[in-house]
Amino acid sequence: MSAGDGVCVGVIDTGVGPHPALTVAGGRAYDDDSRGHWAAETLPHGTHVAGIIAANDINSWVGVAPRATLRSYRIYEGDEEVTGPYAIAAAIADAVDDGCDVVNLSLYLEINMPVVTRAIRRAIAAGVIVVAAAGNDGREAPLAFPASVDNVIAVGALGRQGTYPLGTASVATIDPPPGADAANFVASFSNRLRQGDFLAPGVGVISTLPGVSGPWGVMDGTSQAAPVVAGLAARVLTETGWVHSERTASRAEQVLAELRRRAASLGFSPDREGIGLIGAGGATAEAN
Structure with missing residues (x-):
């Protein structure tokens, strides 16, 4: 439960919460009038992503780094799953100014936008x-x-047969060839990766949905895989003690090197798995 302690993670998405298993330190929203609240309105995506990172209900479910501090940057308005590059760029800039150590972008645009x-x-x-x-x-x-x-950590979606019920939508994501373990597969929807990128669980992922009663739900997507790695980056910062050092490009490079050190191939081609799946592992590096 101490994983991620002292680390701030910015979730740039559809808003986060409310949910009793999520503690959000604050955030911002990017409505047309710039007065919106950072919590989710009707879209569950950002809350699901945030729970993967830092859900903290030990009696039901915990995220990868449950003690991480979450900040929510809601770039979508109401029930509209459409946003623009300027809202994304503003959210990234605000996350930097607000002291976020890690930023999660479970989103993608059709074309390269220079402002982003x-x-x-x-x-x-x-x-x-x-x-x-x-x-x-x-x-x-x-x-x-x-x-x-360049230097963004990209994450593809890994699935494992037998981890979700037959007859669910997750079954449709199975696609050959399998990895070294025949139960593992790269989800059929997952885009190609670079050699230094990662795979993470992205099929049949259970996490938080917005609501004061604390609902949970299942989603598939590389959107669910990315926050696993964001949470693991928070863990590395805590476990190594690097969270107590100055936030610099050099520190970020150390974290990425440690994540890659902990990764192992699952037997897929590099364009499918990148460098592989990151194990939670234990810290071997010392803080500078």
Whole structure:
């Protein structure tokens, strides 16, 4: 339960909560009138992503880094799953200014938008670890934007047969060839990766849905895989003690190197799995 302690993770998405298993320190929204609240309205996506990172209900479900501090940047308005590049860029810039150590981007745009690329490059130069969904366009589709920006950590979706009931939508994501373990597969919707990117669970993922009664639900997508890695980055910062050092580009590079050190191939080709799946592991590096 101490994983992620002292680390701030920015979730740039549809808003987060309310949910009793989520503690959100604050955030911002980017409505037309700039006065919106950062909590979710009707869209569950951002709350589901946030729970994967830092749900903290020990009696039911916990995220990868349950002690991480969450900040929500709601770039979608109401029930509209449409946003623009300027809202995304503004959210990234605000996350940097608000002290986020990690930013999760479970989103992708159809084309490269320079305003978003510039915001990401500034964030990375400031020492922020930027994690993004690889895209849900299929096995032959190139890595989506903004996951394709240099030094962004892109994450594809791993599935494992037997971890969800037969007859559910998750079954349709199975696609050969299997990995070294015949139960593992790269989801049929998951875009291609670069050699240094990662796979993470993205099929049949249980997490939080917005509501004061604390509902839970299942989603599939590289959007669900990315926050696993965002949470693991928070864990590395805590376990190594690097969270107590200055947020710099060098520190972010150390975290990425440690994540890659902990990764193992699952027997897929590099364009399917990148460097592989990250194990939670234990810290071997020492804080500077």
